[in-house]
Amino acid sequence: MSQNNIPYKIYLSEDEIPKQWYNVRADMKNKPAPLLNPATMQPMGFDDLRPVFCDELIKQELDDTTAYIDIPDEIRSFYKMYRPSPLVRAYCLEKALGTPAKIYYKFEGNNTSGSHKLNSAIVQAYYAKQQGLKGVTTETGAGQWGTALSMASAYLGIDCKVYMVKVSYEQKPFRREVMRTYGASVTPSPSMDTEIGRKINAEHPGTTGSLGCAISEAVEVATKTEGYRYVLGSVLNQVLLHQTVIGLEAKAALDKYDITPDIIIGCAGGGSNLGGLISPFMGEKLRGEKDYQIIAIEPASCPSFTRGKFAYDFCDTGMVCPLAKMYTLGSNFIPSANHAGGLRYHGMSPILSQLYHDGYMEARSVEQTSVFEAAEQFARVEGILPAPESSHAIRAAIDEALKCKETGEEKTILFGLTGTGYFDMVAYQKFNDGEMSDYIPTDEELEKSFATLPKVNL
Numbered sequence: 001m002s003q004n005n006i007p008y009k010i011y012l013s014e015d016e017i018p019k020q021w022y023n024v025r026a027d028m029k030n031k032p033a034p035l036l037n038p039a040t041m042q043p044m045g046f047d048d049l050r051p052v053f054c055d056e057l058i059k060q061e062l063d064d065t066t067a068y069i070d071i072p073d074e075i076r077s078f079y080k081m082y083r084p085s086p087l088v089r090a091y092c093l094e095k096a097l098g099t100p101a102k103i104y105y106k107f108e109g110n111n112t113s114g115s116h117k118l119n120s121a122i123v124q125a126y127y128a129k130q131q132g133l134k135g136v137t138t139e140t141g142a143g144q145w146g147t148a149l150s151m152a153s154a155y156l157g158i159d160c161k162v163y164m165v166k167v168s169y170e171q172k173p174f175r176r177e178v179m180r181t182y183g184a185s186v187t188p189s190p191s192m193d194t195e196i197g198r199k200i201n202a203e204h205p206g207t208t209g210s211l212g213c214a215i216s217e218a219v220e221v222a223t224k225t226e227g228y229r230y231v232l233g234s235v236l237n238q239v240l241l242h243q244t245v246i247g248l249e250a251k252a253a254l255d256k257y258d259i260t261p262d263i264i265i266g267c268a269g270g271g272s273n274l275g276g277l278i279s280p281f282m283g284e285k286l287r288g289e290k291d292y293q294i295i296a297i298e299p300a301s302c303p304s305f306t307r308g309k310f311a312y313d314f315c316d317t318g319m320v321c322p323l324a325k326m327y328t329l330g331s332n333f334i335p336s337a338n339h340a341g342g343l344r345y346h347g348m349s350p351i352l353s354q355l356y357h358d359g360y361m362e363a364r365s366v367e368q369t370s371v372f373e374a375a376e377q378f379a380r381v382e383g384i385l386p387a388p389e390s391s392h393a394i395r396a397a398i399d400e401a402l403k404c405k406e407t408g409e410e411k412t413i414l415f416g417l418t419g420t421g422y423f424d425m426v427a428y429q430k431f432n433d434g435e436m437s438d439y440i441p442t443d444e445e446l447e448k449s450f451a452t453l454p455k456v457n458l
Helices: 055-062 073-079 091-097 118-130 144-156 166-171 173-181 195-203 211-224 237-242 244-256 272-286 350-357 368-382 388-407 425-432 443-450
Strands: 020-022 068-070 087-089 102-107 135-140 159-165 185-189 228-230 263-267 293-299 309-314 323-328 362-366 412-417
Touching: 020 237, 020 244, 020 272, 055 118, 055 237, 073 118, 087 244, 091 102, 091 368, 091 388, 102 244, 102 388, 118 135, 118 144, 118 237, 135 144, 135 211, 144 159, 144 173, 159 166, 159 173, 159 211, 166 173, 166 185, 173 185, 185 211, 195 211, 211 228, 237 244, 237 272, 237 350, 244 272, 244 412, 263 272, 263 388, 272 293, 272 350, 272 412, 293 388, 323 350, 362 368, 362 388, 368 388, 368 425, 388 412
Parallel strands: 102 412, 135 159, 135 228, 159 185, 263 293, 263 412, 293 362
Antiparallel strands: 020 068, 087 102, 309 323
């Protein structure tokens, strides 16, 4: 079938929801480096991670060899409330751009949490419940992950404690109230409720916080409160595994119409949505079956891929979490408060970092005013108000489509639309009022942060 005859939305049936997650590590020649114990700087095994994470999730975190892992029936039943998510042909955007390119996006905003984060939140809450735990703790930046975890925790009847980056807590009160509506406690981070929070506030008076700060507080509370474990919404191997439902569904929908994308684009903060979208395609690339141009798009104000170092670093500002080998800006790096999106993490997924380091994908950084220009252009023609995070991918998709307009190439572009932006109106207001600026960290600022990277000799 000609791509000119593709429906606006390609839907799969409920029976076509994936029955297994795909573990891209099984096909990677160079596996992600092991997590290190912050006290001993030695690789961590199952027993080392048990005080922090749920048992079943640790097994998934450490599994580098099993290509496909079964999705429990209870989780597939939950997925059916909002999955399969649609694969949309962006006909209106193509027409507005006057491009010969074919543009598709996988839309993950059709659920109450408003983003792809629910795909992993329900899994992590499920395994906590199965283990007999009382509750979970976590961090959240823009609020999508905290919203998703509070929803999943309420569904399963467990407690949820969320530490929300302070600048987002103040800028996004509606996201905060959704979490509270689902029964979660929400604390601005860094707070004065934890030892680490008090230390960070003392060292950085007036700080607006970062995901690294919030992670430290959430881990402290989990390890000091009986019956709780910590769960993370991005970065970890297990999270990318759960999010592969995105890419598996997208590939199945494209295969129905014999469509092969030339370019695959995803926004990148910690890596959950990008990794979830690209994994099955990356697997084909790693096995030598097909080739794709895979592009990670990150904010210029938090450019871990494009300006970071590939090194072991702490996953949190308080330096209590395991160390991961990743592209990092340094665990002390705190993005500008003017940064409007949730892509605020100082490091990148070890899986994606290794793939990027090995040359299987590329990365670009974009300024946020350019991102919001693309977001509004997309909203006006496609009818969806995109989240600021997703809009980084939209920016790159538009840029690639315009290149096709110049060259006359009919490339097929796939990007991830991770969620909606209806709780991000303060950012849209700043953009529309001309109050948004493009802060880009200087080399000197980054070098100061790099100087704090731990010395690791393995």
